[in-house]
Amino acid sequence: MPAGLDLAQHLATLHPARLLAAATPDPTSTDGPELPRTDDIERWFDHLITPAWQIGLTVLIGAIALALLRTSIAHTVRRIVDGTPTVHRHAAALLSRGLRQDGPGVDSSPLGAARRVQRAETMGSVLRSISGFVIGALVVVISLGILNVDVGPLLASAGVVGVALGFGAQTLVKDFLAGISMLVEDQYGVGDVIDVGEATGTVEQVGLRVTQIRSLDGTLWYVRNGEILRVGNMTQGWSRALLELRVLADEDVPRVRALMLAAAADVAADAELGHMVLEEPEVAGIEDLTAEGVMLRLLVKVAPSKQWEVARELRARIRTGLAAEGIDLALPRREVVVQRSAHDPVTDSPAAT
Incomplete structure (x- = not known):
C-alpha cells in the first residue's frame, strides 16, 4: 500500500477533541512559557508596598x-x-x-x-x-x-x-484653662485698668498662666489666672468720669447744677480734652440729703481710661466756678451739747468767766 494512503487513514482515525486537547498546553507542564499566577501577583504587590x-x-x-x-x-x-x-x-x-x-x-x-x-x-x-x-x-x-x-x-x-x-499638676492645668477662656472672652487686655481683688492696676502682660498688673504705686503683681475669681475692668469699651459735689442744704441747687454742667461743657469744648468726651454730661439730681448738706452727682461718658484725666479737669473748673459764685462746700460738722448743773464750780470760778 502506498505510503500516502497509510498517512491519510491514520489522520482520519484521530478525533477532533483529541486534536484540541493535544493543542492545549498543560498548565502543570514545565515545558514552554509559564504565565504569572494570581498568588504571585499578590506576593509581588505585598513586597512592593512594604x-x-x-x-x-x-x-x-x-x-x-x-x-x-x-x-x-x-x-x-x-x-x-x-x-x-x-x-x-x-x-x-x-x-x-x-x-x-x-x-x-x-x-x-x-x-x-x-x-x-x-x-x-x-x-x-x-x-x-x-x-x-x-x-x-x-x-x-x-x-x-x-x-x-x-x-x-x-x-x-x-x-x-x-x-x-x-x-x-492640676493647679497648672487650671491656670492654663482659665487663661484660654479669658483670652477667648476678651475679659481684659494690655493697657486695661482692672480690679481682681487684692491687686488693682494697669495690665502690662497677659499670659496663659500669669497676668502681670502694675499698681499705682509701681508694684508689679503676678496674678495666676486660675486664682482670679472676678474681674472689674474699668477701661473696656468706654469709661465714665464721676464727680460728687456736696453743698450746704440752703444753697440754690438749680444754680449749682447749672454751674456743674457749664464746667463739663467747657471741658467738652477744650481742644485737648474735648475728643475724650463721648456724650453730653448729665447731673442726676440730688443723690443724698443730710443735715450736713446736699450731694449732686455729675456723670460724663468718656473714652476708655480717660475718666481720671477728665475728672481732674472737671474738679479744677468746678472749684473755680464755685469760688466765683461764692458757693461754699458742705463740710462735715459735729455738734456737742454740754450740760452743766446750776452750782457747777467750774462755771462759778473766775477762770471760767
Whole structure:
C-alpha cells in the first residue's frame, strides 16, 4: 500500500477533541512559557508596598494636614490682628448710632491694636501646639498599627500617666484653662485698668498662666489666672468720669447744677480734652440729703481710661466756678451739747468767766 494512503487513514482515525486537547498546553507542564499566577501577583504587590512605604505615606499625609491647619491658623490670626473688615466696622457704627446702643465699635487705637495682637498671637500659639500634638499622636498610633504593634496597652499606660500628671499638676492645668477662656472672652487686655481683688492696676502682660498688673504705686503683681475669681475692668469699651459735689442744704441747687454742667461743657469744648468726651454730661439730681448738706452727682461718658484725666479737669473748673459764685462746700460738722448743773464750780470760778 502506498505510503500516502497509510498517512491519510491514520489522520482520519484521530478525533477532533483529541486534536484540541493535544493543542492545549498543560498548565502543570514545565515545558514552554509559564504565565504569572494570581498568588504571585499578590506576593509581588505585598513586597512592593512594604510597611516602610505605608509609614512614609502616613507621615506625609500627617505633614500635609498639619501644614494646612497651621496655614489656616495663621490666616485667622492675621485677620484678628488686622481687625474687623471695613464693611463690618461701618455697619456696626451705623447700627450703634441708629439704635443708640452703648456697645463700642472696633478700637482702632494703638492700645486696642496691641490687645488684638497679643490675644491673637497667644491663641494662635495654643492652637498650633494642640494641632501638632493631635496630628503627631495620630501618626504614631497609625504607624504602630502598621508594624502590627498592639497599641492598646500603650494607650492604657498613657492614660494612667496622664491622669497622674493631671492630679499632680492640676493647679497648672487650671491656670492654663482659665487663661484660654479669658483670652477667648476678651475679659481684659494690655493697657486695661482692672480690679481682681487684692491687686488693682494697669495690665502690662497677659499670659496663659500669669497676668502681670502694675499698681499705682509701681508694684508689679503676678496674678495666676486660675486664682482670679472676678474681674472689674474699668477701661473696656468706654469709661465714665464721676464727680460728687456736696453743698450746704440752703444753697440754690438749680444754680449749682447749672454751674456743674457749664464746667463739663467747657471741658467738652477744650481742644485737648474735648475728643475724650463721648456724650453730653448729665447731673442726676440730688443723690443724698443730710443735715450736713446736699450731694449732686455729675456723670460724663468718656473714652476708655480717660475718666481720671477728665475728672481732674472737671474738679479744677468746678472749684473755680464755685469760688466765683461764692458757693461754699458742705463740710462735715459735729455738734456737742454740754450740760452743766446750776452750782457747777467750774462755771462759778473766775477762770471760767
